[in-house]
Amino acid sequence: MKIGLIGLPQVGKKTLFELITRAHPSEHDLLAGKAVAGIAEIGDPRFDWLANLYQPKKLVRARINVELLPNLEKGFASKSEFQRVLSTVDALCHVVRAFNDDSVYHVDGSVDPKRDIAEINSELVLSDLMFAEKRIERIDKETKRNKEEQLIKEKEFLLKIKAWLEEGKPLRLYPFTPEDRRVLVNYQLLTLKELIIVLNVSEEALADKGLEANLEKDFSNLKIHFIKVSAKVEAEIAKLETEAERKEFLGSLGITEPAVDRLKRVCLNTLNLISFFTVGKDEVRQWTIKANTLAPAAAGSIHTDLEKGFIRAEVMKYPDLNALGSEEKVSASGKAYLKGKDYLVEDGDILNIRFNV
Numbered sequence: 001m002k003i004g005l006i007g008l009p010q011v012g013k014k015t016l017f018e019l020i021t022r023a024h025p026s027e028h029d030l031l032a033g034k035a036v037a038g039i040a041e042i043g044d045p046r047f048d049w050l051a052n053l054y055q056p057k058k059l060v061r062a063r064i065n066v067e068l069l070p071n072l073e074k075g076f077a078s079k080s081e082f083q084r085v086l087s088t089v090d091a092l093c094h095v096v097r098a099f100n101d102d103s104v105y106h107v108d109g110s111v112d113p114k115r116d117i118a119e120i121n122s123e124l125v126l127s128d129l130m131f132a133e134k135r136i137e138r139i140d141k142e143t144k145r146n147k148e149e150q151l152i153k154e155k156e157f158l159l160k161i162k163a164w165l166e167e168g169k170p171l172r173l174y175p176f177t178p179e180d181r182r183v184l185v186n187y188q189l190l191t192l193k194e195l196i197i198v199l200n201v202s203e204e205a206l207a208d209k210g211l212e213a214n215l216e217k218d219f220s221n222l223k224i225h226f227i228k229v230s231a232k233v234e235a236e237i238a239k240l241e242t243e244a245e246r247k248e249f250l251g252s253l254g255i256t257e258p259a260v261d262r263l264k265r266v267c268l269n270t271l272n273l274i275s276f277f278t279v280g281k282d283e284v285r286q287w288t289i290k291a292n293t294l295a296p297a298a299a300g301s302i303h304t305d306l307e308k309g310f311i312r313a314e315v316m317k318y319p320d321l322n323a324l325g326s327e328e329k330v331s332a333s334g335k336a337y338l339k340g341k342d343y344l345v346e347d348g349d350i351l352n353i354r355f356n357v
Contacts, residue, residue, distance in 0.1 A: 314351070
């Protein structure tokens with residue numbers, strides 16, 4: 001699963017990418033006009049608490065793939081290279097400039113987050129609309145020679161989503177049927193993807209909730225996730241050497257954790273991923289799976305043998321272990337559970353898989 005960072009030039013995408021992934025793309029990479037890949041470790045307070053409890057030899061955090069995509073240009077909807085690059089990711093993270101700095105130019109000459117969000121949304125909708133129109137034209141040519149029922153049904157479906165897009169609405173809001181979903185597998189449509197808006201603000205604006213609240217209201221009908229970050233402040237936090245220094249700095253700003261950690265969790269949630277944990281003195285590890293995953297499939301994310309030979313899952317709930325402080329106390333309280341193949345793993349579960357191959 002991949003998150004793609006998009007945005008206009010000079011909005012802070014590269015800085016955020018470096019903070020999230022700790023990767024440092026070269027100028028050559030950036031000028032090549034291709035996606036730059038990185039991996040983000042997920043900061044999770046539950047993982048930190050479990051690591052402190054078990055003091056294992058090895059710690060493995062959950063990870064997601066992040067790609068820094070080329071700068072968006074005006075009219076990118078009509079350019080196939082942008083469509084190809086954007087179509088390779090599972091969700092889009094649009095970085096929007098919301099800070100004033102006379103030394104940093106803006107392609108439109110002024111800072112206006114609402115305008116920038118609306119323009120990029122319109123371009124994404126237009127890209128999908130152009131795809132639908134081209135596909136309909138192709139079907140019309142094919143059906144002149146072959147009146148195949150499948151093609152006729154596909155055209156009917158495309159006409160419906162074309163009408164939807166012409167109203168300026170993204171396809172992630174469309175009420176698709178299961179049959180529709182099977183057709184969509186063959187399409188690369190950008191507005192099907194979940195969209196996160198990252199408002200890159202100044203340090204002074206971190207405590208101001210007005211901008212975020214107003215934009216959430218303005219775009220409330222488009223199913224967009226908003227989060228506010230100051231890339232400049234986050235870069236200063238990243239330079240601090242000790243945890244004590246970071247906590248002191250965060251406290252001076254009135255915040256409890258770096259915004260990039262929250263952003264990574266928002267990305268995880270946007271991809272419809274949840275976490276479960278495996279724990280012990282050898283290793284504490286956080287795993288990610290799709291929500292509503294059955295226990296055998298969750299076991300398979302650890303190793304295929306665990307899914308093939310799945311017998312049962314021993315389950316503790318993180319809040320119970322956190323409240324009681326030890327596995328022994330969880331068991332004594334009757335809150336350690338045995339679950340079978342029909343169990344849907346929940347976010348925060350601590351699993352021990354029993355299997356036989």
